[in-house]
Structure formats: C-alpha cells, structure tokens
Amino acid sequence: MNRALGLGFLAFLVSIPFWIGDQYLLHILINAGIFVIGAMSLNLLLGYTGQLSLGHVAFFGIGAYTSALLSLGFDVTTFWGGELVVGPQPVWLSFLAGIVLAGLAGWFIGRISFKVRGAYFVIITISFAEVTKLVALNWVDLTEGPMALISIPPFSVSIPGIWEATFYGKTPNYYIMLAIGVVSYIVIKRLVNSRLGRAMVALRENEPLAMSVGIDVTRYLVLAAVVSAAIAGAAGGLYTHYVRIVDPDVFLFIYTVTMVIMVITGGKGTLAGPIVGGIIFGVLPEILREFMGPEAQWVTYGAVMIAIVMFLPEGIVPALTRFWERRKESRDASDRMITGRAASSATETPSE
Amino acid sequence: MDQLLQHLINALILGGTYALLGIGLTMIFGIMNVVNFTHGELYTFGAYMLFFVVMVLGLNFFVSLAVAVVLGIILGAAIEFTLLRPIRGANIDTTMLVMIGAWIVMQNSEQWIWSGIAKSVSTPFPSDPLVFGPISVSYYRVFVFAAAILLIVGAHMLIHRTKLGKAMRATFQDSDTAALMGININRIYTATFALGSGLAAAAGALLAPVFVVTPTMGNIAALKAFAIVILGGLGNFKGATIGGFILALVEEFGAGYISSGYRDAMGFLLIIAVLLFRPTGLFKQAERIG
Amino acid sequence: MSDSTSANALSVDHVAVHFGGLVAIADMTFSVDRGEVVSLIGPNGAGKTTAFNVVTGFLQPTKGTVTYQGRQVNGLKPHQIADLGLVRTFQKTSVFDTNTVFDNILIGLHRRGQRSAWEVLLSLPRVRREEEELRAKAWDILEFVGLDRQANSLGGALAYGEQRLLEVAVALAAEPSLLLLDEPVSGMNPSETSSFMDLLAKMRERHITMLLVEHDMRMVMGVSDRIVVLNDGHIIAEGSPESIQNNPEVIKAYLGEGAEHVGN
Numbered sequence: 001m002n003r004a005l006g007l008g009f010l011a012f013l014v015s016i017p018f019w020i021g022d023q024y025l026l027h028i029l030i031n032a033g034i035f036v037i038g039a040m041s042l043n044l045l046l047g048y049t050g051q052l053s054l055g056h057v058a059f060f061g062i063g064a065y066t067s068a069l070l071s072l073g074f075d076v077t078t079f080w081g082g083e084l085v086v087g088p089q090p091v092w093l094s095f096l097a098g099i100v101l102a103g104l105a106g107w108f109i110g111r112i113s114f115k116v117r118g119a120y121f122v123i124i125t126i127s128f129a130e131v132t133k134l135v136a137l138n139w140v141d142l143t144e145g146p147m148a149l150i151s152i153p154p155f156s157v158s159i160p161g162i163w164e165a166t167f168y169g170k171t172p173n174y175y176i177m178l179a180i181g182v183v184s185y186i187v188i189k190r191l192v193n194s195r196l197g198r199a200m201v202a203l204r205e206n207e208p209l210a211m212s213v214g215i216d217v218t219r220y221l222v223l224a225a226v227v228s229a230a231i232a233g234a235a236g237g238l239y240t241h242y243v244r245i246v247d248p249d250v251f252l253f254i255y256t257v258t259m260v261i262m263v264i265t266g267g268k269g270t271l272a273g274p275i276v277g278g279i280i281f282g283v284l285p286e287i288l289r290e291f292m293g294p295e296a297q298w299v300t301y302g303a304v305m306i307a308i309v310m311f312l313p314e315g316i317v318p319a320l321t322r323f324w325e326r327r328k329e330s331r332d333a334s335d336r337m338i339t340g341r342a343a344s345s346a347t348e349t350p351s352e
Numbered sequence: 353m354d355q356l357l358q359h360l361i362n363a364l365i366l367g368g369t370y371a372l373l374g375i376g377l378t379m380i381f382g383i384m385n386v387v388n389f390t391h392g393e394l395y396t397f398g399a400y401m402l403f404f405v406v407m408v409l410g411l412n413f414f415v416s417l418a419v420a421v422v423l424g425i426i427l428g429a430a431i432e433f434t435l436l437r438p439i440r441g442a443n444i445d446t447t448m449l450v451m452i453g454a455w456i457v458m459q460n461s462e463q464w465i466w467s468g469i470a471k472s473v474s475t476p477f478p479s480d481p482l483v484f485g486p487i488s489v490s491y492y493r494v495f496v497f498a499a500a501i502l503l504i505v506g507a508h509m510l511i512h513r514t515k516l517g518k519a520m521r522a523t524f525q526d527s528d529t530a531a532l533m534g535i536n537i538n539r540i541y542t543a544t545f546a547l548g549s550g551l552a553a554a555a556g557a558l559l560a561p562v563f564v565v566t567p568t569m570g571n572i573a574a575l576k577a578f579a580i581v582i583l584g585g586l587g588n589f590k591g592a593t594i595g596g597f598i599l600a601l602v603e604e605f606g607a608g609y610i611s612s613g614y615r616d617a618m619g620f621l622l623i624i625a626v627l628l629f630r631p632t633g634l635f636k637q638a639e640r641i642g
Numbered sequence: 643m644s645d646s647t648s649a650n651a652l653s654v655d656h657v658a659v660h661f662g663g664l665v666a667i668a669d670m671t672f673s674v675d676r677g678e679v680v681s682l683i684g685p686n687g688a689g690k691t692t693a694f695n696v697v698t699g700f701l702q703p704t705k706g707t708v709t710y711q712g713r714q715v716n717g718l719k720p721h722q723i724a725d726l727g728l729v730r731t732f733q734k735t736s737v738f739d740t741n742t743v744f745d746n747i748l749i750g751l752h753r754r755g756q757r758s759a760w761e762v763l764l765s766l767p768r769v770r771r772e773e774e775e776l777r778a779k780a781w782d783i784l785e786f787v788g789l790d791r792q793a794n795s796l797g798g799a800l801a802y803g804e805q806r807l808l809e810v811a812v813a814l815a816a817e818p819s820l821l822l823l824d825e826p827v828s829g830m831n832p833s834e835t836s837s838f839m840d841l842l843a844k845m846r847e848r849h850i851t852m853l854l855v856e857h858d859m860r861m862v863m864g865v866s867d868r869i870v871v872l873n874d875g876h877i878i879a880e881g882s883p884e885s886i887q888n889n890p891e892v893i894k895a896y897l898g899e900g901a902e903h904v905g906n
Contacts, residue, residue, distance in 0.1 A: 052445050116627055118444050119387045119586055122629050134620075138613035187763055194762040194769065195748075195755040195776070202749040205738045212698065212732070213816040214724035214753040223759055241418045253571070257452060264449060288418060295464040302456030309449045310439060345596035 011180055017171045026170040032282025033177040034239050038255075039185050039262040039274035041231035046267030047259065048192055049224045050204030051117075053110070055125030056232055057256040058132040059102040063233025064240040065136060067091075067098035071241070076142045091155050095237040096151055102233020110225030114218055126253070133251035140172045143200050146162045148247035162211045173242045180238055189271055191227060201226050201269070261305045262268060267315030280331050354486035354606070363604035364597070365493050368500035369555050371596025374580030375507060375572060376551035382587025383524045383544045385444055389451040390431060391552050393458035394481025398424045398553030399560035399569060400462065403471045413476050417499075417557050424553020425546045432545035437538065455574075462567040470564035483570045502592060503554055504593060507547065511589065524587070552577075572616060577618035583626055598622075620622055650699065651676045651820055651851050652728070657706030657716075659692050666692045668875035670706070673852050674820065679846060680776055681854045681862045683886075684872035685895060690855040692734055693872070694824050697853075698722040698730045710820070724825060725753065729817030732810045733855075738812075739798030746797050746808055747780040750815025754779065771850060780815070787811040803834035810841070820851045827858050839864060862886065871895070 022024055040059055045053045073088035087098075113124045136143045143149065155176055158164035167173055191197050199220045202210035211217060240246050259280065266277025281301065288297050312319055373395065380388045398420045405416035435450055477495060481488040511517040522530040523540045531537050556570070564568065580599050584591020599619050607615035653673040654802055659666045667689040674680045682690050695701035708715045715723055723794045740744050755776060773857040784790040787807050792800060797808060806826060813821055827835045835858060842865050845852065856862050862869065862883070869886045871879040873895040879886055886892055 050445075052504055054446060069445075070522070111626055112624070119381065119448075120582065120627060122387060122448065123582055124624060126575065126578070127623055131617050131620045134614060134617040138611070153646060164504065169695060190762055190765055191759070195757065195773070196759055196762055198745065198749050199752055201741065202738060202752075205740060206736060208700065208720075208732065209738065209812070210749070211700075211720040212730050213750045214721050214729075215718075216721045217747075227759075254456075257456065260449070264879045291659055293464070295460040298460035299457050302453045302458075302460065304453075305456070306435065306450050306453035309453065313446065 017174055023170050026174055028286050030174050030177050030242060032233050032279060032314045033181055035282050036275055036278030037181050037235040039234055039259045039278045040184055040188055040230045041062035042259045043274045044188055044224050044228040049200045049221055050190060052122050053125045055129035056259055057251055059106055059130040059229035060236040061132055061251040062105050063098035063102040063236030064246050066238055067094045068149045068246045069235035070094035070097050071153050074142060091153055091241055098246055099230050099233045099239040103230035106225040106229025107222060110222035114221045129251060132250055136248040136251060148245055150245050152240055152244040152255045154244060177238060180234055180333050260328045261301060265308050265315055267317035270317045272316050273317045358487050359604050359608050361487055361489055363600040365497045367499040367548040367597035367600035369559055370580055370600050371504055371593045372500045372551055372555045373577040374592035374596045376548035377577045378581045378587055378589060378592040380545055380548040383520055384541050386447045389455040390458060391577055392570030394424050394428060394549045394552035395453055395556035395573045396462055396570035397427060398556030399565045400466060402560045403473050403565050406473055420557040421550050422553045425550035428549020429542050429546040432542045459567055465487060466567060470566045472564050473561045475561045492561060499558055576619055579623045582623040652710050655707045657696055657703045659696060660704045665875055670877055672870045676851055677849050678867045679852045679865055681866040681869045682855055682872060683862055683869060688872040689875045690872055691824060694730055694822055698728060717739050724816060729813045729816045730822040731813050731816035731824055733824040735805050737797040737805055737808050741797055743797055744793040745809055746812050747783050747815050748776060750812035751776050751779055753816050757904060783811050783815050803830050812861055822853045824855045827861055
C-alpha cells in the first residue's frame with residue numbers, strides 16, 4: 001500500500017511540469033523541494049537520533065558556497081602567505097565537492113559536539129552555524145562577503161567536445177531537484193531501515209540500554225551527522241546552481257528553524273513527515289501571500305509550531321497513520337465479529 | 353598601553369550588561385530546565401518599551417526604565433503561564449521547540465508593530481564623553497554599567513536573602529523535595545521566568561540608547577547570552593556573571609587586536625573551545641542539575 | 643564462547659569507588675567462574691548497583707581493576723565491554739518503549755550484524771541476507787523467553803512482568819558470555835517470579851554465566867552456585883547458599899537494616 005502510494009506520488013510529481021503552465025509556480029515548487037531535501041536531512045538527526053541540531057543551515061551553506069566557489073574558480077591568499085588559485089571546475093564536480101565538504105563538516109561537528117547533549121548540544125550547533133556565517137561575511141577575498149557570489153553557472157551536462165546542454169530553465173531544474181530529492185530519500189530510507197538506523201533509534205529511545213547491548217553511541221551519531229550534513233550540502237549545491245547567486249544570508253538561523261518546523265509538523269522520525277511538512281510550509285507562504293504580510297505569516301508559523309508541539313507532538317504523518325490503522329482495525333474487528341473469530345486476538349490490541 | 357587600558361574599560365562596561373543578560377537566562381535554565389529562546393525577544397521588548405515610554409509618551413527617562421522592566425516582568429510571567437505551565441514536565445527538547453515558536457511569534461510581532469525601521473532613544477545624559485587622561489567613556493555608559501551592577505547585586509540578594517529566593521534555591525536543588533516541603537512549584541517557576549525576563553528587558557532598555565532599536569536586535573543578544581551561560585556552566589549564577597565579563601574581554605580584545613569583523617565570532621569560538629575541553633563550563637563548583 | 647584457559651571469567655580486584663567524599667565501594671574483590679551463577683546480595687545502599695556499573699563500564703573505579711577473560715575491562719566504554727560479551731540489565735525497567743517487542747530484540751542483536759554503512763546504502767544482497775538471519779534469530783529468542791505472541795506490541799505497552807522478560811531477552815540477543823542481571827524479579831508477583839526462575843534454569847542449561855543482584859532470597863538461594871555479600875561497600879561474606887544462610891555477619895547486616903526489608 002505504502003509503496004504504491006509513494007510511487008503514485010512520485011508519478012504525480014514527475015507529471016507536474018507537463019500541465020502546470022505557470023513557470024512561477026514551478027519556481028515555488030523547486031524552492032519548496034530544496035527545503036524538503038534540507039528537512040529530510042535534518043530529520044535524520046532530529047527525528048531518528050533525537051538530537052536537536054539547530055545549526056543545520058551551516059551544512060546547507062557550506063554545500064552552497066563550496067559548489068559556487070569551485071564552479072566559479074577563486075584565488076585566495078592562504079594563511080601561510082602563499083596564493084591558492086583554483087580555476088573554474090565543472091558544475092557536477094563542484095556539486096560533489098560541496099557534498100563531500102558538508103559531510104566532512106558534519107563529521108567534525110559530530111566528533112566534537114556529541115560529547116555533550118541536550119541544551120549544550122543545541123547551543124554548540126547554533127554557534128557553529130553562526131561562525132560559518134561570520135566567515136562567509138568576513139572572508140571577503142574568498143566569498144565576496146555581503147556583495148555575494150554572482151553569475152554562478154547552472155547545472156549542465158556535456159560529452160566533451162561533442163555536445164553540451166546547460167540548464168537555465170525551470171523545468172530541467174525541477175527535474176534535477178526531484179532526482180536529488182529521490183536519491184536523498186532512498187539513502188535515508190535504506191539507512192533508517194537497516195541495523196544502523198535501528199541503532200540510531202535505540203540511542204534516541206534509551207541510550208544506556210543501547211550502550212549495554214554494544215551500540216557505539218558516538219559512531220552512530222557521527223554517522224547520522226555525516227549523512228545528514230552531506231544531504232544538506234547537496235540541497236545547498238542545488239540551491240546555488242539554481243538561484244545562481246549566494247550570499248551569507250543562506251546561513252540565517254531562520255532557515256534552520258523553517259526546516260525544524262517542517263520536520264516537527266510533518267512528523268519527526270518518519271520518512272514521509274518532512275516531505276509532508278516541507279510541502280505544507282514550502283507552498284503555504286505563496287497561498288498566504290495574498291492575505292498576509294510576511295510578518296503576519298511568520299507569526300502564524302510560530303503559532304502553528306507551538307500548537308503542533310503542544311497538541312500533536314508526533315506530527316501529522318504518525319497521527320494520520322494511527323487514524324488509518326485504527327479504522328482498519330475496527331473494520332477488521334467487525335469482520336471477525338461476523339465470522340465469529342473475535343475472541344482470539346482481543347487481548348493483543350496495543351493499549352494506549 | 354593607553355589602548356590596552358581603553359579596551360579594558362570598554363570590556364568592563366560591556367561585561368556588566370552581558371552579565372545581566374546571562375544571569376536571567378541561567379536562572380531560568382537552572383531552576384526550570386528550560387532553554388529560553390525568548391530571552392532575546394524580552395531584551396528587544398525592553399528596548400521598545402523604553403522607546404515607547406520615553407519617545408512616544410514623553411515620560412521621564414528613569415521612570416521609563418523602571419516601566420520597561422516591569423512590563424518585561426509581566427510579559428515573562430504571561431509567557432510562563434500560557435506556554436510553559438501547560439507542558440510542565442515535558443522533556444527539554446519539547447520546551448525548547450515551544451520557546452523557538454514563541455521567539456518567532458514575538459520577533460515578527462515586533463516587526464509588524466514597529467516596522468523594520470531602526471528607532472533611537474535619547475537620554476538626559478551629556479553627550480560629550482568623560483575623559484580621564486587617555487581614556488574616554490560616555491556618561492551614559494557609566495550609568496549603564498552602574499545600573500547593571502546594581503541589578504546583578506539586587507538579583508543576587510533576592511536569591512540569597514529573601515524567602516522567595518530560598519524557595520527558588522530549594523527548587524533548583526530538587527524540585528520534588530521542594531514540592532514535598534510545601535513550596536508551590538508553579539509559583540516559583542512563574543516568578544523565576546518573570547525575574548529572568550525582567551533582567552533581559554532591563555538589559556535591552558539600558559542598551560537601547562547606546563545602539564538603535566530594531567526588531568532583530570535580540571538575536572545576537574540571545575546568542576551571546578547562550579555563550580555566557582555555557583561559559584559559566586548552565587544554571588550557575590556566579591558563573592554567568594563572570595562569564596559575561598570574560599566574553600566582553602575576549603570580544604573587545606579580539607576585535608581590537610585580531611579582527612573587528614570576527615568580533616561576534618569570538619564568543620562562539622570560545623564556547624566551542626570550552627565545550628571541547630570543559631563541557632561543564634569554566635567553573636567546576638557549578639551546582640549540578642538533575 | 644571463548645576458550646580462555648583462565649578459570650575466572652570475571653575478576654574484580656580491589657575495586658573502590660568514591661563519589662567526591664562519599665565512599666560507595668571501599669574495597670571489593672570477587673570473581674565469577676565460567677558457567678557459574680553468582681549472586682551479589684546486600685542491604686540497600688551496599689554498593690551492588692555501583693559494582694555493576696563499574697563492571698560494565700558505566701562508572702570508572704577510583705581504584706582497582708576489573709578483568710574479563712584475562713583482558714582489563716575498566717577504562718573501556720560500555721559498548722566495548724558489551725562487545726567482550728559482558729551484557730547487563732538495569733535495576734529500573736529499561737526497554738525501548740516506542741519500539742515493538744520484535745524491534746527491541748533486533749536492536750539487541752546489533753552486535754551480530756556486520757554490514758557497513760556503504761553496503762547498506764548500496765543495498766547489497768548480503769545486507770538483505772543478514773537482515774533475514776537477524777530476524778530469524780529474533781524469533782528464536784522471543785520463543786526462548788516466551789514473548790513470541792507479543793512480538794508486535796510496543797515495548798512500553800507490555801505488562802510489568804513481561805517488560806522485565808523483554809529486558810532479559812534484549813540482553814540475551816546481545817549474545818552474552820556473562821550476563822549481569824540487576825534485580826530482575828523486583829516488583830514481580832510470585833507467579834511471575836517462578837516463571838522467571840524457570841527461564842533462568844533454561845539459561846543455565848545453555849551455559850550462560852550469570853552475575854545476579856537480587857533481593858528476593860527465595861530466588862537467590864534457589865539459583866545461585868555461590869553468593870557474595872556486600873555491606874557498606876565491603877564484602878562481608880562469600881560462599882555457598884547454605885553457608886551464607888547461616889553466616890552470623892550476614893544475619894547481623896540484614897537485621898541491622900530493619901524489619902521493613904524482610905517484609906519485602
């Protein structure tokens with residue numbers, strides 16, 4: 001059932017550019033998609049390992065800047081006085097480098113910050129994001145600071161010397177977004193449904209017990225951080241080559257918060273949660289735009305976030321799943337009543 | 353040498369307000385186990401209230417300061433009452449998320465109400481600086497420093513010399529036992545949050561004339577408050593006070609001798625370093641929580 | 643199981659644990675041989691759980707050493723110690739509440755899986771094969787402890803006695819060569835306790851070495867080969883169940899603690 005639903009949804013997503021007509025709507029969907037990928041990656045940490053990382057945007061920004069800089073080429077004076085000159089690299093290579101560097105940053109931050117938990121962890125992750133933002137702002141030689149990196153090349157494919165296609169349009173970028181989204185989804189799905197994913201959930205649920213059966217805490221938290229950061233880096237690279245301009249504002253805390261809201265609303269620790277939450281909060285601003293200014297919208301989002309945490313802490317997807325299962329169960333139960341086999345399983349209904 | 357002295361004085365004056373920001377946050381964390389993301393918004397709120405009462409209503413500056421602090425206390429109590437009380441006992445991540453939601457609501461409300469245009473507040477103090485030989489300080493900044501120290505000492509007295517403070521300390525040690533002893537935990541929590549909020553509002557109001565008032569001014573203040581609290585150890589009052597001065601020193605000298613662009617990064621690098629080498633903060637005697 | 647020539651599987655050698663000025667364990671020396679069931683008893687606050695925490699790496703001893711099959715254990719992290727086959731349960735019921743009983747066991751089987759993150763991400767056939775093996779093993783364990791009918795219930799939704807069984811099942815899944823059980827039957831009713839004792843007997847048949855902390859004397863006397871008595875951070879007696887029952891020091895330690903304990 002789930003698989004059919006997923007494939008049906010994917011087919012729907014694939015069909016969108018054929019009938020949507022309005023290019024602006026497609027633009028909104030691409031932006032929403034980039035955020036969904038970010039939210040999916042955050043969910044791996046926040047939902048599965050239970051670590052509230054509030055510096056997630058740092059990995060997005062590292063991916064964006066790395067990919068932009070490599071595809072543009074740069075020269076900087078290094079700390080030891082020499083000069084480092086890098087010519088423009090192919091976009092695909094830059095994009096991959098962005099993913100790798102973001103993953104490395106995830107590894108580094110994971111190594112140092114998983115020594116501490118709770119409030120300390122939250123604050124160290126925020127601090128890390130702030131430091132990356134200040135570096136982007138102040139290392140003007142490299143990043144152009146607040147003047148932003150501009151004219152970043154878009155994605156392209158080529159067979160050297162024979163054929164080349166450069167993707168300026170919305171439709172190809174939409175499909176690139178979709179492809180990266182699907183790959184990210186599969187990566188996360190495989191991971192969380194494996195022994196490794198179970199170890200992550202075990203750490204979230206009961207860390208001492210997980211340790212006592214031989215689960216290496218740091219190792220799995222760091223693994224989650226690396227994969228999560230790498231995917232966020234991919235989202236950043238995607239953003240960079242689509243929007244083709246990147247400035248230090250990509251590191252704004254509010255973007256991390258947006259991803260957190262998406263994950264919480266959709267349902268943390270579920271595969272579909274960030275997608276549902278991401279689509280809601282990716283598309284909602286465009287619908288609300290006619291009625292509300294941006295401040296009023298944000299006030300609404302903040303209030304929604306509070307309401308979800310207080311009244312629907314699991315999020316939309318688990319609540320819907322439960323509703324669906326309960327309906328099925330009661331239908332099954334009434335079927336059994338009819339055939340007279342109700343007694344045998346009555347004791348096995350999980351109690352709430 | 354003169355420059356060094358000037359930096360020291362600047363750091364001392366800045367440190368007073370940092371400490372003020374830090375103790376409010378650390379109290380709330382220590383007693384309630386809540387990471388208060390609205391702290392920066394209460395700071396902003398204090399600044400706007402001062403602006404409103406002085407510049408719009410035209411009241412006396414010092415009266416207005418007191419009004420801003422009282423309003424901050426009331427707003428803090430209201431937040432505690434409506435948002436934290438219903439989820440009492442929830443884990444720290446839940447309260448943190450609720451506080452982040454509240455932060456978004458408050459900041460954007462401020463933006464909505466006051467618009468993004470920066471506001472400035474004038475003071476009755478002379479604008480030319482106080483000069484001692486090579487060092488110069490503005491009169492108002494000296495007042496800010498004195499007021500901050502007064503508030504810190506006042507908060508310290510409240511915690512150590514009053515019945516309410518005694519109940520707070522008991523709750524800090526062990527809230528279950530405190531409840532058994534007949535302390536009304538809900539009242540203590542509301543009082544703590546209100547007091548912490550009042551201190552944040554006081555810091556915002558005091559600094560409003562130094563900087564300009566904008567809806568997002570609280571963000572960097574909150575981040576610095578977090579840094580200070582980490583430096584001192586979560587929940588450690590004395591640690592936060594000293595942490596405030598340490599952060600100010602590091603920032604002032606970092607900006608003066610390394611790079612002014614990275615001024616705000618100093619605090620973060622400092623806390624990353626502290627967490628790496630001394631995860632419980634600089635001061636080991638921190639009363640442990642939980 | 644390893645073929646270590648040392649008769650002592652576990653030896654705790656002059657271990658002391660201080661918390662600041664407080665002495666939880668003053669000086670403790672005892673050992674557990676392979677295949678043995680040893681009980682660690684003593685009044686509340688005697689340092690039993692502290693001893694468990696030291697042996698399993700949740701606490702570092704202030705002094706002394708812990709060795710297992712000839713390897714020094716103290717200084718290792720809990721998961722490394724579990725990798726040596728030293729697996730514990732907790733005094734306070736501790737299962738993965740929001741996971742199903744079956745998934746609880748799968749988590750417990752963590753150590754038996756080998757596949758790396760790369761293999762998982764590439765979804766290689768051997769990943770699926772391993773997953774099937776783990777699932778089969780999980781069913782075996784559930785049947786062994788008698789929880790197979792609850793496989794799809796949530797861990798947190800089980801009855802108390804079943805949760806305590808699940809804890810042992812999770813520990814068994816980690817393939818212990820020495821299993822440390824911390825008050826496994828506390829809070830159980832008599833019928834739950836006696837079915838738990840049946841399970842212990844079955845575990846003995848499988849030659850699982852066990853170290854037990856327990857208050858229920860009927861159970862301790864019934865299952866132990868040897869008993870170590872701890873009081874006030876010191877070992878005051880050691881020997882067979884019969885010799886312990888008649889040891890005046892032990893009787894004094896227990897009576898000194900008051901009648902409330904006996905009634906337990």
